Each structure stands twice: as structure tokens, then as C-alpha cells.
Amino acid sequence: MTLPVSLLAVIDEMDTFGDNFHPYINRQTGELVTLSSDDLCIVEEGFELADYPEWQQEILQKTVEVLDSDAYVPLPGKFAIHEYAIMQRFCFAVEDAGLSRELQDQIHGAGAFRRFKNTLTRHNMLDTWFACRQAAFTEIAIKWLEEHNIPYIRDVRD
Incomplete structure (x- = not known):
């Protein structure tokens, strides 16, 4: 590359x-x-x-x-990305108050990621979550690349 x-x-x-x-x-x-x-x-x-x-x-x-x-x-790495925090922000951003609370309840304790994804699947929101997650990763990557003065191109996924 x-x-x-x-x-x-x-x-x-x-x-x-x-x-x-x-x-x-x-x-x-x-x-x-x-x-x-x-x-x-x-x-x-x-x-x-x-x-x-x-x-x-x-x-x-x-x-x-x-x-x-x-x-x-x-x-x-995982500490800089902190995917759990991304999940929390997503839960709070869900407009349906009931679903927001349900998602917040799912992300505690062992198996949190699995329960979270299962709940999203039941509510047909998995694609919304992955778009949010991708946006968060993009923001982290851009900030990191700019801090390290590494030039990048904003390419798009097909």
C-alpha cells in the first residue's frame, strides 16, 4: 500500500x-x-x-x-476504540424510548454484545447499528491519522 x-x-x-x-x-x-x-x-x-x-x-x-x-x-486498539462506549451512545440515541431502555438493559454483564445484537435483530435494527459503528470507527481513524500526520483518502465501500 x-x-x-x-x-x-x-x-x-x-x-x-x-x-x-x-x-x-x-x-x-x-x-x-x-x-x-x-x-x-x-x-x-x-x-x-x-x-x-x-x-x-x-x-x-x-x-x-x-x-x-x-x-x-x-x-x-480496543482501548482507544472502546466499542462498549459506542454501543452505549447508540442505545441513548435510539428515538423510541422503550427500545432505548431495552437496549440499555441488554448491555450489562456477561454476554452483553450477544444480547445487544439479538435485540437489534429482533427489532430489525442491525443495519442501523452497523452503520453507526462504522461511522464511529471512521471518526476514530480520521482523528488518529490526522494526529499522526498520515495522509489518507476517503474512499467508499461498494
């Missing part, structure tokens, strides 16, 4: 985050790279490249490159 970076590509990388995956961007080239926690641990603990299969050697070499370079910066 080259600069300017695709805003949609950045959002897609941010959306694949998790406890086991860590997305980075090269602010000089726009290259997006997602590293696994396992590969990060291998590199951070020290390793002999020859001890790993060829396919993994390439990944480990890329991991070393990313960690050793000031050009790569981590994209916003």
Missing part, C-alpha cells in the same frame, strides 16, 4: 484487532501489517530463525522489521 492510505483499509485493520492481533501502519509508506501475539512473543523472547518453518520465518522477519522501525506505529 502507498500513501495516501485508504481510510477503509485502516478501518478494516482496526476492526480486526483483538487480544491476539495487533495492527500497525508504516507512516512513511502506508503499509498495513497485523502481527499476532504469538509472533510478537517469539521475537521479544529471542529466537533462531532456522528453528521455524519457512512460512513462519517470513512473518517473524516482518515482525522484527515492524518492532525495530520507528516508521511503524500501532493503530488504535
Whole structure:
């Protein structure tokens, strides 16, 4: 990937985050790279490249490159995105007061995300939620890219 970076590509990388995956961007080239926690641990603990299969050697070499370079910066992760807060804002923004309260009740405790989505599905609002979530991710990505002086294009999803 080259600069300017695709805003949609950045959002897609941010959306694949998790406890086991860590997305980075090269602010000089726009290259997006997602590293696994396992590969990060291998590199951070020290390793002999020859001890790993060829396919993994390439990944480990890329991991070393990313960690050793000031050009790569981590994209916003789950703490910066805070999807639970996005869900809360969505619940409060629902105009139907009864549905708003029902959604607010669903987002507490274990299984909150599943209950939230099930309630949205029952009320035929899942597409509305995903549009809201996408808008929130877009806002976070734009703010982050601008803070890091990384040029981007506002491309659109087909």
C-alpha cells in the first residue's frame, strides 16, 4: 500500500484487532501489517530463525522489521476504540424510548454484545447499528491519522 492510505483499509485493520492481533501502519509508506501475539512473543523472547518453518520465518522477519522501525506505529486498539462506549451512545440515541431502555438493559454483564445484537435483530435494527459503528470507527481513524500526520483518502465501500 502507498500513501495516501485508504481510510477503509485502516478501518478494516482496526476492526480486526483483538487480544491476539495487533495492527500497525508504516507512516512513511502506508503499509498495513497485523502481527499476532504469538509472533510478537517469539521475537521479544529471542529466537533462531532456522528453528521455524519457512512460512513462519517470513512473518517473524516482518515482525522484527515492524518492532525495530520507528516508521511503524500501532493503530488504535480496543482501548482507544472502546466499542462498549459506542454501543452505549447508540442505545441513548435510539428515538423510541422503550427500545432505548431495552437496549440499555441488554448491555450489562456477561454476554452483553450477544444480547445487544439479538435485540437489534429482533427489532430489525442491525443495519442501523452497523452503520453507526462504522461511522464511529471512521471518526476514530480520521482523528488518529490526522494526529499522526498520515495522509489518507476517503474512499467508499461498494
